[in-house]
Amino acid sequence: MTTPFSYDINPARIVFGPGTLARVGDEIKRLGASRALILSTPFQQADAQALARQLGPLSAGVFAEAAMHTPVAVTARAMAAFDAAGADCVVALGGGSTIGLGKAIAYRNDAPQVVVATTYAGSEVTPILGQTEDGVKTTVRDPKILPEVVIYDPDLTLGLPVAMSVTSGLNAMAHALEAVYARDRNPVASLMAVEGVRALQGALPVIVADPRNAAARSDALYGSWLCGTVLGTVGMALHHKLCHTLGGSFDLPHAETHAIVLPHSAAYNAQAAAAELRPLTALFGGDIGGGLYDFARSLGAPLALKDLGLQESQLDQAADLTVKNPYWNPRPIARDAVRALLQRAWEGTRPQSS
Ligand code: NAD
Numbered sequence: 107m108t109t110p111f112s113y114d115i116n117p118a119r120i121v122f123g124p125g126t127l128a129r130v131g132d133e134i135k136r137l138g139a140s141r142a143l144i145l146s147t148p149f150q151q152a153d154a155q156a157l158a159r160q161l162g163p164l165s166a167g168v169f170a171e172a173a174m175h176t177p178v179a180v181t182a183r184a185m186a187a188f189d190a191a192g193a194d195c196v197v198a199l200g201g202g203s204t205i206g207l208g209k210a211i212a213y214r215n216d217a218p219q220v221v222v223a224t225t226y227a228g229s230e231v232t233p234i235l236g237q238t239e240d241g242v243k244t245t246v247r248d249p250k251i252l253p254e255v256v257i258y259d260p261d262l263t264l265g266l267p268v269a270m271s272v273t274s275g276l277n278a279m280a281h282a283l284e285a286v287y288a289r290d291r292n293p294v295a296s297l298m299a300v301e302g303v304r305a306l307q308g309a310l311p312v313i314v315a316d317p318r319n320a321a322a323r324s325d326a327l328y329g330s331w332l333c334g335t336v337l338g339t340v341g342m343a344l345h346h347k348l349c350h351t352l353g354g355s356f357d358l359p360h361a362e363t364h365a366i367v368l369p370h371s372a373a374y375n376a377q378a379a380a381a382e383l384r385p386l387t388a389l390f391g392g393d394i395g396g397g398l399y400d401f402a403r404s405l406g407a408p409l410a411l412k413d414l415g416l417q418e419s420q421l422d423q424a425a426d427l428t429v430k431n432p433y434w435n436p437r438p439i440a441r442d443a444v445r446a447l448l449q450r451a452w453e454g455t456r457p458q459s460s
Contacts, residue, residue, distance in 0.1 A: 111292035116338050118231055119255045120331065124320065126259040130157065130197060130220060131164050133255045137218045139195035141166040143188050145207050146199050147173070150224070153262075154199050157222075166191035169207075172198075174360065175353075176206035176237040184211055193217070198253070201225030201274070202360065209235045209251045219253035224263055226274040226306070226326060227361065228281055228334020230256045243354040252338070258331055260323040268317050272405045273361035275310045275326055278333035279303050279398075280368045284343050285336035286386060287379035287436045295339045298332040300385045305329030307389055307401070314405050343435040344428075345371035348448075351427045358414045365407045366414070366454070369399035370447045373457035378437035395457035410454025421448045 121129055134142050143166050146154035151170035158165040169187045171180050184207055188196070195218040198208035206229060208219045213235055221230040233252035236245045266274070282299035285291065306329035312322035348367050352358045373395025376383065383394055390397025403409060412418070425445040432439040450457055 108293065112290075113292040113294055114339070115294075116231065116233060116252055116335070118252060120231075120258065121255065122258040122328065122331070124259060124261050124324070126257050127157070127222060127262060128160070130222065130257060131161050133220050133257065134161070134164050134195060134197070137195060137220070137254060139218055140164060141191070141193050142195050142197045142220070143184075143191055143193035143211075144168045144197045144199060145172055145184065145204050145211075146170045147201075147204055150200050150204070157197065157199055161197075166193040172200060172204040172207040174203045175243055176203070176210050176235065178210075178237055178239045181207060181210040181214070181237065185214060188215070188217070195220065197222065198230075199224065202227035202229040205229040205253070206235060206237070208253065210237055212253075213246065213248060213251050216250050218255075220255045220257065221253040222257045222259065222262065223327075223330075225266060225270065225361075226278040226330035226333075228278055228330055228337050231331065231334040232338030234338065243350075256331075258327050260320065260327045263323050263327055264318045264320070266317075268314055269406070270361065271313050271317070271326070272310060272402075272407045273365040275306045275313075275330065276365035276368055276402060276405075276407060277361045278330040279306055280345055280349075280364045280371075281333040281337035281342070283368065283372055283383070283386060283394075284345050285333075285340050287375060287382040288340035288343065289434045290340050291382065292340065295336045296382070299336045300389075302329040302332030302336070303386055304389060305332065310405055341434065343433050344374060344437075344439060344444075347433045347435075347439075348424075348428055348444075351424055352411070352416070355427055356416055356420060356424065358411070358416060362408050362414055363411070365402060366409060366411055367451050369395050369402060370451045370457045372398055374443065374447055375436050382436075399456045411448070411452040412454070416452060418452060421445065421452055424448055
């Protein structure tokens with residue numbers, strides 16, 4: 107029986123395919139804009155400059171200071187650059203950090219956004235912005251934050267380092283895992299989630315063996331679009347709460363933390379959400395936690411939180427913070443069970459679904 111649901115679709119335009127970077131100018135004009143401030147991290151500055159040359163008079167300049175977790179001080183400098191350049195829209199070229207900066211600008215001045223997404227994190231298709239001030243990360247959700255246009259050009263991901271491709275891909279899968287058992291799940295989001303995981307599961311091993319494989323890069327970006335879309339559509343649960351806690355309070359890196367925690371959070375919910383997880387469990391050999399762990403290990407992903415610099419003595423505090431103001435979760439969030447999960451994730455031991 108189809109259970110009752112409500113379904114909202116986010117109004118974003120998606121342009122997907124090799125060579126679509128060439129269409130940024132057309133998309134700017136389609137939005138009725140004519141002067142784009144181009145955003146990037148310092149690392150991708152050369153790509154941003156090349157895009158500025160490609161855009162000619164449609165470019166209002168490059169701001170290449172995007173940083174992880176969207177510090178509000180960087181946003182303030184970007185807003186000043188936006189105004190000084192007489193810009194009327196932003197083009198974010200990069201991963202979640204750069205996209206976060208574009209969203210932070212749009213949240214403040216409602217500038218239209220074109221995003222050229224170059225990782226698998228999924229931020230480009232969500233109306234969610236996380237920003238940090240004085241070391242505190244807060245999250246806001248607002249329709250203004252959702253980028254109007256997303257360009258997915260797999261050519262730009264050919265050089266995404268293998269290690270980042272793997273952790274970013276597992277980060278995307280985590281959105282899909284939590285989408286199928288979300289309290290506000292719906293059949294369309296669940297279909298997208300399963301298809302997204304299937305695409306990434308097929309693509310990531312090929313990328314590890316052959317990072318410039320165009321077909322696999324296309325499939326991985328397609329999967330990450332689907333996984334990101336469900337992140338923006340339905341609510342997330344224990345896995346995302348754990349990762350936000352570990353990233354926000356212990357400064358652990360975003361994608362790596364998701365990659366390590368995912369098998370353990372999946373195992374935690376395996377029984378409570380067995381019916382919802384069934385299509386994904388089947389993809390991972392009948393054991394979602396163990397199967398994901400084996401998959402991550404086969405890709406050379408990091409497996410232990412201790413390898414990210416987390417101290418064993420911090421696990422109690424991490425458990426306390428996770429159970430404080432918990433997200434809804436299919437299996438009740440019990441402090442002892444969360445502490446045990448964290449211990450296994452810290453050690454990097456293969457999870458047992460319970
Ligand atoms: P990132 O954007 O921080 O990128 C990491 C590094 O890789 C950067 O130096 C970047 O310039 C570089 N890079 C990106 N794409 C590249 C490519 N194709 N080739 C070579 N180098 C490349 O990493 P991320 O994991 O995409 O984003 C993480 C951030 O995004 C976190 O702050 C996280 O909180 C946020 N995020 C937000 C949402 C949301 O919905 N609000 C969703 C997912 C992630």
